[in-house]
Amino acid sequence: MTSYSAMHNKILDGQRVADAVLSSIKKEIESLRQRKPCLAVVLVGDDPASAIYVKRKTKACLETGFESIQKIFPATVSEEELTEYLLSLNASSNVDGILVQLPLPAHLNQRKITSLISPDKDVDGFHPVNLGKLVTEDSSGYVPCTPLGVKELLEASSVDLAGKHAVIVGRSTIVGKPLSLLLLQKQKGMNATVTCVHSYTHDLPLIVKQADLVVAAIGRAEFIRGEWIKEGAVVIDVGINRVEDASAKKGYRIVGDVEFEGALQRASLITKVPGGVGPMTIAMLLKNTYKSYKSKGIHV
Ligand code: GUN
Numbered sequence: 001m002t003s004y005s006a007m008h009n010k011i012l013d014g015q016r017v018a019d020a021v022l023s024s025i026k027k028e029i030e031s032l033r034q035r036k037p038c039l040a041v042v043l044v045g046d047d048p049a050s051a052i053y054v055k056r057k058t059k060a061c062l063e064t065g066f067e068s069i070q071k072i073f074p075a076t077v078s079e080e081e082l083t084e085y086l087l088s089l090n091a092s093s094n095v096d097g098i099l100v101q102l103p104l105p106a107h108l109n110q111r112k113i114t115s116l117i118s119p120d121k122d123v124d125g126f127h128p129v130n131l132g133k134l135v136t137e138d139s140s141g142y143v144p145c146t147p148l149g150v151k152e153l154l155e156a157s158s159v160d161l162a163g164k165h166a167v168i169v170g171r172s173t174i175v176g177k178p179l180s181l182l183l184l185q186k187q188k189g190m191n192a193t194v195t196c197v198h199s200y201t202h203d204l205p206l207i208v209k210q211a212d213l214v215v216a217a218i219g220r221a222e223f224i225r226g227e228w229i230k231e232g233a234v235v236i237d238v239g240i241n242r243v244e245d246a247s248a249k250k251g252y253r254i255v256g257d258v259e260f261e262g263a264l265q266r267a268s269l270i271t272k273v274p275g276g277v278g279p280m281t282i283a284m285l286l287k288n289t290y291k292s293y294k295s296k297g298i299h300v
Pocket of ligand 1: 099100101102124145146174281
């Protein structure tokens, strides 16, 4: 039986690493004599989860000393109206970063809308120019925030992936695909052998069982079972899922894509949900926005 303190030492504390990133940015911003960095966050509709994420992003901006613009459109907004607003943000010299919270209502084409954001303000890293820079390892681009947060969390925990087998569960444009590219990069700590598995993959548990690093990003509560985790593997859980729980005050609790208690027994390092990748995503959003601000040469 592993002791409590040994268990505790296994936790990759995303909240702590994110707090350190944000407090270092905050310190730099406090000494700025020019205008502060500014992030514009756009929400379309009233999806409750998206509303919570947007609130957290705006709150982090204000706590870190950023300017923040928050714009909420009804779910029925036309493509023309949304386009016009995004183009006005592109043109504003006071705006460094622009983010449209996803998912968008079905009548809006996500790819088309995210591609309207100027690549040099695309702090979410979803524009094809920035995704192309990720492929070519051009560090002038913006890397999507959740994959970047996973990378920084691994680095902060001195995990060296060189030659290791990383299995990413999920192939989304927001997490799985860009994270595959990051972990493949010819860069200190990366250089992993990457397998990206998804709903069509045969023998998925067999592949996960071979992983030195498992990143779960499929959005299915506790899909990755504890017994699939190889002894000593590192486990990063990107999932945020609500499951009904009559004993909880709100009637539900939040769990990840990994069956935590089972995986904890086998993993050498593991993230919790909440308190793992989520705070890192927000910290990377502000880091990208500050990078955009600095690239304009107005920080002296
Ligand atoms: N929806 C889920 N994750 C994200 C994200 O990282 N950025 C945006 N804009 N929307 C999301």
